[in-house]
Amino acid sequence: MLQIAVCDDDPEAVRTHRETAEDCLRQNKSAGKIMTYTSSDNLLYDIMEDHFFYDLILLDIEMPGNTGMEIAEKIRPYLPGVKIIFITSHIEYAIDAFELSIFRYVPKDDAVGRLLAAIQDALKLIGLEEGKTYKIQTSSRLEKIPYKEIYYIERDGKNAGITWSGGVSRVRKSLQQVYEELKAEEFLYIDRGCIVNLIHVMKIKDSIAVLKDGTSLPISRSHLQEVKERINEYWGAHI
Numbered sequence: 001m002l003q004i005a006v007c008d009d010d011p012e013a014v015r016t017h018r019e020t021a022e023d024c025l026r027q028n029k030s031a032g033k034i035m036t037y038t039s040s041d042n043l044l045y046d047i048m049e050d051h052f053f054y055d056l057i058l059l060d061i062e063m064p065g066n067t068g069m070e071i072a073e074k075i076r077p078y079l080p081g082v083k084i085i086f087i088t089s090h091i092e093y094a095i096d097a098f099e100l101s102i103f104r105y106v107p108k109d110d111a112v113g114r115l116l117a118a119i120q121d122a123l124k125l126i127g128l129e130e131g132k133t134y135k136i137q138t139s140s141r142l143e144k145i146p147y148k149e150i151y152y153i154e155r156d157g158k159n160a161g162i163t164w165s166g167g168v169s170r171v172r173k174s175l176q177q178v179y180e181e182l183k184a185e186e187f188l189y190i191d192r193g194c195i196v197n198l199i200h201v202m203k204i205k206d207s208i209a210v211l212k213d214g215t216s217l218p219i220s221r222s223h224l225q226e227v228k229e230r231i232n233e234y235w236g237a238h239i
Helices: 011-027 038-049 068-075 090-101 106-129 175-182 221-235
Strands: 001-009 032-037 056-060 083-088 105-107 133-137 142-146 150-158 159-164 169-170 185-193 195-199 200-204 208-212 216-218
Touching: 001 011, 001 038, 001 090, 011 032, 011 056, 011 106, 032 133, 056 068, 056 106, 068 083, 068 195, 083 106, 090 106, 105 106, 133 175, 150 175, 159 175, 175 195, 185 216, 185 221, 200 221
Parallel strands: 001 032, 001 056, 056 083, 083 105
Antiparallel strands: 133 142, 150 159, 150 195, 159 169, 185 195, 200 208, 208 216
């Protein structure tokens, strides 16, 4: 069951955003529980002290107490995979939102239509991240690696080295073989010898892909434009 939080100091906005989230869950035939907050401090307490888990948070930026920006930064260690959608009337925050790896930025003056699409995209991504595993099988070992935990895959001589949350796993296959076996849109070549998982890309800066764990991976000149386009398609516009 999906866990969703809505936080805005305006009770009317909370009600509207909750209804939009409920509509998305019905349209996607997804089971979900939605918690609402009019206090940013209460949301922060529930996550950091009571260890509430959320898949998706709809968050206003300008609120008394902890701002949306502060909440997004503080909860990352507790909910590293959470999708955050900022809903605000202040467009100048969009750049900072991208730096915090925010899933989507929705202007309040266009929230009705764009919030529905943003939540639908978030639900699709959450579904995409769940359940898939890459299997490595030899005569002596069987290993299953969840797609969502794979950061990147590199050529390693005659092997492919899969870097994931559990370390580095090597499989005696070419990089192209592994890529074809994955068959997933979140994996993309950024260099002839490296495939990255777009789920973990935080930003692109000076031909470098920066991942959420701080890893920096060079993007070849020949792949740079395609990488930027694919990331835009995959994550959607922030503005």
